[in-house]
Amino acid sequence: MADHVRWGILGAAKFAREHMGPAIHAARGGRLAALATSGADKAAPFVDRVPGLVVHDSYEALLADPGIDAVYVPLPNHLHVAWTRKALEAGKHVLCEKPIAMAAEEIDTLIATRDATGLLAAEAYMIVHHPQWQKAKALYESGVIGDLVQVRAAFSYDNSADPGNIRNSADSGGGAIPDIGVYIFGGTRFVTGQEPEEILSAQVRRENGVDVWTQVTATFPGFAYSGMVSMRMAPWQEVVFHGTTGLIRLTAPFNPKVFGEARVELLGTDGVHHESVWRFPGDNHYVLQVEAFNRSVLIGAAYPCPLEFSRGTQAMIDMVWAKENAPG
Structure with missing residues (x-):
C-alpha cells in the first residue's frame, strides 16, 4: 500500500455524490481513486470533482482493481451485508453505510469475515467522530x-x-x-x-x-x-x-x-x-470519519466505531421489532 488509502465507491448514490465522495476526497491520508457505475451520466459529477478518477462499469470490476485499498458501500440497505463480505473477500477494507445489516446476527458474519481477512470493516456511523x-x-x-x-x-x-x-x-x-x-x-x-x-x-x-x-x-x-x-x-x-x-x-x-x-x-x-x-x-463528521478510517488502515490506530458497537445498536433495533410484534 502507498502512504495513503486509495478509495473506491460502489455505486453513484446521491449521498455518495453529495457527502461521502467529497469527504473521501478531502480527508487526510487518502484519496478517491475509483467509482463503479454503469452510467456515464452518474459518474460525471464524481469525475468533475476528481479528474483522473477511474470509472468501472461493474462493482466486481472495482473489487478486482489492485489499485484500490478500501471501498465505500452506499448501496440500498438490503445489499450491505453481501457487498461488505464480497469486498472483504476481495482484499479490500470496507466502510459501509448504515445500517450495515438488517439483523444483529448478520453482523456476526461480518465480524467473522473481518477477523478471517484481517481487514478493517466498519459501519459509516459518523456521529461518534464529531x-x-x-x-x-x-x-x-x-x-x-x-x-x-x-x-x-x-x-x-x-x-x-x-x-x-x-x-x-x-x-x-x-x-x-x-x-x-x-x-x-x-x-x-x-x-x-x-x-x-x-x-x-x-x-x-x-x-x-x-x-x-x-x-x-x-x-x-x-x-x-x-x-x-x-x-x-x-x-x-x-x-x-x-x-x-x-x-x-x-x-x-x-x-x-x-x-x-x-x-x-x-x-x-x-x-x-x-x-x-x-x-x-x-467540523465535518464525514471527513473526520474517513480520516479515522485512514489512520486505522495506515498505522493501526483503534477505530472508534467497530462492528461490535454497530451490532449493539442493531440488537436494540431487533428488540424494538420484537416488541412491536409481540402478542397483546
Missing part, C-alpha cells in the same frame, strides 16, 4: 449532571413527497428506524456506555410496509429512555441527557451544518442555575 458527541460523552463521564435519570431523543424529516425514495421501500430495507433510528439508539449507547435492558413500548405507524413513525420507550441500567423517529414530520433533531443535578443537550446531533449549528449545552441545577455552551460550527 467533537460534539465526544464532548457530550466526556461531560457525562465527568459526573457533572449527577445520576442520569432520563434520555430523550428525537429525529424527524419528511420525505412523503418522494415515494420512490428507497427509504420508502420495504423491499430495499427502508424505514425510519433503519435510516435514523440507528442514531437515536446508538448515540445513547455511545455516551452512556450502557445497553438497553427492556423495550417497554414500541408504537409504530407503517405505510406500505415501512415504518414512517416510531415512538420507543425503554429501560437502561439506571435510567429511562424515550426516542422518536419519523419520515413524515417537520425536520427536528435533539438529544437530552437529564440527570439529578443538570442536563446535557445536543442541538444538531445528527446533521450539523445542515439542520443547524452543532452545540453542546450544559445546564446545571445544583443549587445555583448555570449554563455552559460549546459550539462546533466548522
Whole structure:
C-alpha cells in the first residue's frame, strides 16, 4: 500500500455524490481513486470533482482493481451485508453505510469475515467522530449532571413527497428506524456506555410496509429512555441527557451544518442555575470519519466505531421489532 488509502465507491448514490465522495476526497491520508457505475451520466459529477478518477462499469470490476485499498458501500440497505463480505473477500477494507445489516446476527458474519481477512470493516456511523458527541460523552463521564435519570431523543424529516425514495421501500430495507433510528439508539449507547435492558413500548405507524413513525420507550441500567423517529414530520433533531443535578443537550446531533449549528449545552441545577455552551460550527463528521478510517488502515490506530458497537445498536433495533410484534 502507498502512504495513503486509495478509495473506491460502489455505486453513484446521491449521498455518495453529495457527502461521502467529497469527504473521501478531502480527508487526510487518502484519496478517491475509483467509482463503479454503469452510467456515464452518474459518474460525471464524481469525475468533475476528481479528474483522473477511474470509472468501472461493474462493482466486481472495482473489487478486482489492485489499485484500490478500501471501498465505500452506499448501496440500498438490503445489499450491505453481501457487498461488505464480497469486498472483504476481495482484499479490500470496507466502510459501509448504515445500517450495515438488517439483523444483529448478520453482523456476526461480518465480524467473522473481518477477523478471517484481517481487514478493517466498519459501519459509516459518523456521529461518534464529531467533537460534539465526544464532548457530550466526556461531560457525562465527568459526573457533572449527577445520576442520569432520563434520555430523550428525537429525529424527524419528511420525505412523503418522494415515494420512490428507497427509504420508502420495504423491499430495499427502508424505514425510519433503519435510516435514523440507528442514531437515536446508538448515540445513547455511545455516551452512556450502557445497553438497553427492556423495550417497554414500541408504537409504530407503517405505510406500505415501512415504518414512517416510531415512538420507543425503554429501560437502561439506571435510567429511562424515550426516542422518536419519523419520515413524515417537520425536520427536528435533539438529544437530552437529564440527570439529578443538570442536563446535557445536543442541538444538531445528527446533521450539523445542515439542520443547524452543532452545540453542546450544559445546564446545571445544583443549587445555583448555570449554563455552559460549546459550539462546533466548522467540523465535518464525514471527513473526520474517513480520516479515522485512514489512520486505522495506515498505522493501526483503534477505530472508534467497530462492528461490535454497530451490532449493539442493531440488537436494540431487533428488540424494538420484537416488541412491536409481540402478542397483546
